Amino acid sequence: MAARVLQLAKLISDSAATIDKACTENGTSVPDLDAPFDPRGEMFRSHAGVSVAVNTAISAANQLLATLRPAPSSILQTSSGFVHSTSLRVAFEANVSTIIKEAGGDGLHVDEIAAKAKIDPKKLVRILRFLATHHVFLETQPDVFANNRLSSLLDIGKPLSELHSVNKFEGTSGLQALLARILDESAKARSYTWETLHDPKSAFSEEPGDSPFCTFIGKREPYWDWLEEPEQAPQLAALGVGMGVMDSMLAGGAILKGFDFKSLTENDLIVDVGGGVGNAVLPIAQANPSVRIIVQDRAAVIEDGIQHWKQKLPAALDSGRVTFQPSDFFAPQSVKGPSVFFVRHILHNWSDKYVGQILSNLRAAASPHTKLLIMDSIMHYVCRDPAGEEGTVPGWESMRNDAPPPLLPNWGMAGAQTYASDLQMMAMHNAQERTLLHLSKLLKGAGWRLIRVHPDPSHLNPQVEAVPI
């Protein structure tokens, strides 16, 4: 009997039928894996029922793989997961996708790719073959490689001749900038996770200086401080652009589908706390031409932010409606009683001890009418959720949407990105993503009450709303 295997296979074939029917009815199609990435090809995901069908198929396919593959082979494959990131880094840093694209035609011989990349073709070919086996690049003829949907995302979209500049990511979607950081210092930091968790000096620490990243660089210097070293200028610039990837992935102004930013008037003020270059509030400023916005961040980031807005929305800067302000969120907040304190991708960079300080500083500056809006991933248990008191918060029900058995309740591989992000926070900052219950307790401890969750259609960035107690 292989009842479970048949059950998983049926979930996959039923999902495929749902996707096919939706595409046929809407005149769209599932993009070809062998063709370069085109954002318009993602249209099919918005048809009714398709996103659940896609998640079901992804979750079931991975469970089927784990069920059918010999267990020793599965665990060996998992143990060498780093080969994916190291191989991807070689292809990325050597600009292989751009070299292939600029050559035109149906693919390029590895000797020609390697000559342009100035690396040994005998070594490069094995890396490209490993990646092609995992659906990144195509080997169209022996030793000839072409771009496919995944490998084309390694191309920054600028000519090869411009890819040596420090600001090569400026003006891009940010995906490649983020890849650059993940494949470099993040990957290296993560490989020191065990050493850091095992060492009595760092094992139970909540300090950012005790992260696996610090073990890797060999000094207790938190990531944000390291980024400010003059020799890390390209890394700092890339991270600023990389943060914008969340916005390009949340196409269609998804940030505006949660909290009602459009109802704010010229009497309202949003303070984007730790706002970086102001990527998160840019769509808000575009959609609402009245609301005033202050973007606060470390002094080192402010000038990048101003330059970013000079390109994207100069009128907002010129009118003074949007301003940048150097600020430290561990010091008392200088802006009192704004309409909204907006905190995106900040709390997940800090351990509970520091999140308590950030939230308390904001609470001390809040008026009774101030709303606190937090955007971070919300973690789910892998098992079914017994839904404690957080289950009564408006919006939570539609966010916690368990997968049907025999799939993992948290949708397994279909939702795995948030778990990777959680461990990324551990590696770089000794910090974490949180469950709603965890966040609710931290809010309460700092004088805030959780009142609503605005689920995000893409599940990447729900908005959590709180008010002063």
Ligand SMILES: C[S@@+](CC[C@H](N)C(=O)[O-])C[C@H]1O[C@@H](n2cnc3c(N)ncnc32)[C@H](O)[C@@H]1O
């Ligand atoms: C992950 S980024 C998020 C940026 C922005 N909120 C967004 O969503 O695009 C974290 C930001 O926190 C800023 N930051 C780190 N420590 C800070 C501090 N003590 N005070 C203010 N900002 C800080 C960093 O400079 C960085 O821009």
